[in-house]
Amino acid sequence: MSYLVFARKWRPLTFDDVIGQEHITDTLKKAIEKNRVAHAFIFTGTRGVGKTTSARILARALNCEKGPTPNPCGVCTSCKDVLSGASFDVLEIDGASNNSVDDIRELRDNIGYSSMGGKYRIFVIDEVHMLSKPAFNALLKTLEEPPKNVIFIFATTEPQKIPQTIHSRCQRYDFRRIGAEKILERLIHICTAENINFERSALMLVARKAEGSMRDALSLLDQVYSFCRENLTEKEVRSVLGLVGMEVFERVMDAVAEKNAVPALNIIQEVLVQGFDLQEFIQGLQEHVRNLLFARIPGALESRGIELETDTIQKFEVSARRFSEGDLLRMSEIIKKAEYDLKWSAFPRFVAELMLLKLTYMDSTVSVEQLIKALGDPQQPSAVNIENLNNHSDSKKKSA
Numbered sequence: 001m002s003y004l005v006f007a008r009k010w011r012p013l014t015f016d017d018v019i020g021q022e023h024i025t026d027t028l029k030k031a032i033e034k035n036r037v038a039h040a041f042i043f044t045g046t047r048g049v050g051k052t053t054s055a056r057i058l059a060r061a062l063n064c065e066k067g068p069t070p071n072p073c074g075v076c077t078s079c080k081d082v083l084s085g086a087s088f089d090v091l092e093i094d095g096a097s098n099n100s101v102d103d104i105r106e107l108r109d110n111i112g113y114s115s116m117g118g119k120y121r122i123f124v125i126d127e128v129h130m131l132s133k134p135a136f137n138a139l140l141k142t143l144e145e146p147p148k149n150v151i152f153i154f155a156t157t158e159p160q161k162i163p164q165t166i167h168s169r170c171q172r173y174d175f176r177r178i179g180a181e182k183i184l185e186r187l188i189h190i191c192t193a194e195n196i197n198f199e200r201s202a203l204m205l206v207a208r209k210a211e212g213s214m215r216d217a218l219s220l221l222d223q224v225y226s227f228c229r230e231n232l233t234e235k236e237v238r239s240v241l242g243l244v245g246m247e248v249f250e251r252v253m254d255a256v257a258e259k260n261a262v263p264a265l266n267i268i269q270e271v272l273v274q275g276f277d278l279q280e281f282i283q284g285l286q287e288h289v290r291n292l293l294f295a296r297i298p299g300a301l302e303s304r305g306i307e308l309e310t311d312t313i314q315k316f317e318v319s320a321r322r323f324s325e326g327d328l329l330r331m332s333e334i335i336k337k338a339e340y341d342l343k344w345s346a347f348p349r350f351v352a353e354l355m356l357l358k359l360t361y362m363d364s365t366v367s368v369e370q371l372i373k374a375l376g377d378p379q380q381p382s383a384v385n386i387e388n389l390n391n392h393s394d395s396k397k398k399s400a
């Protein structure tokens with residue numbers, strides 16, 4: 001691939017570009033302004049949320065020729081060197097492959113040299129939890145007597161593996177998973193700047209699939225871009241990402257409304273033959289049922305902040321009329337349980353089939369359960385149960 005991948009091309013260069021971590025970037029900016037920067041940090045959080053990116057920005061902010069400044073210029077020699085990885089004063093070490101005590105001793109010797117041109121010497125240790133115990137002990141000695149103008153930034157996905165003695169000498173910052181809406185905003189910004197045509201719903205699929213990781217979102221964007229090129233449609237993105245289409249879920253809902261198990265079970269076969277993942281199918285169905293539930297509440301779909309086409313909203317509304325809110329809530333519970341069971345089951349197909357059978361026969365099983373409850377416990381005031389039964393028969397009338 002000759003073009004620069006989006007994750008690298010669009011790596012944030014200032015604290016303001018780091019999305020969804022304002023609780024950290026604002027604090028760091030203030031610390032720089034007030035000249036109260038700690039000498040050791042732990043940056044923790046799941047992959048792709050901005051830990052090493054923020055570490056690099058902090059390094060540039062401190063060593064910028066116009067700094068220390070919360071807004072590094074990006075054009076001075078120091079800023080450029082840090083960016084290209086050529087700076088002698090900013091060292092990035094991979095904790096996973098440099099985890100021995102000798103590696104840390106070498107690092108300590110290295111720390112002894114004073115800064116080449118910058119104001120600070122900054123050591124970023126990625127995956128620091130991979131260090132061996134003796135390596136941590138060697139590191140601790142340095143942290144106990146921190147050399148002047150040396151700053152450590154430890155990045156990790158597993159902070160619980162860092163010894164308490166190290167922890168207590170560092171300022172800890174917890175990076176959050178990034179919300180799908182924020183990721184979507186960034187994707188829209190990038191696609192607009194790159195002159196890529198897109199359907200908003202297509203980018204929303206990418207944002208959701210990334211599960212809170214900006215780096216994953218940009219890698220996925222690369223993936224769909226290399227297939228769809230300059231025109232990202234929901235249909236194509238769905239197919240590239242292996243996401244099941246809405247019409248499949250609508251067919252499931254038809255089978256449920258008609259209480260006809262056979263077509264529902266056939267869909268599982270179809271999904272598997274087409275190479276879709278069952279987890280993806282069940283998650284998609286959950287999302288679909290949620291949309292139907294929201295479609296029953298006027299204005300609720302719009303309030304979720306997901307812009308849907310008017311005809312998609314209409315489709316949801318028409319489909320949702322066949323079910324009561326109670327029905328849809330119960331379906332949601334059944335699907336949620338299947339989603340959970342699927343993770344542990346040696347027979348995923350059976351979990352999915354059982355879920356569809358439960359959905360198809362839901363009405364009758366629930367009414368029998370409620371009937372037994374209403375009849376079986378004369379001590380309990382049965383008004384609630386009878387009311388439920390009434391609601392239930394209402395919903396039957398509606399769906400009939």
Ligand SMILES: [Zn+2]
Nearest residue numbers: 064073076079
């Ligand atoms: Zn600069």
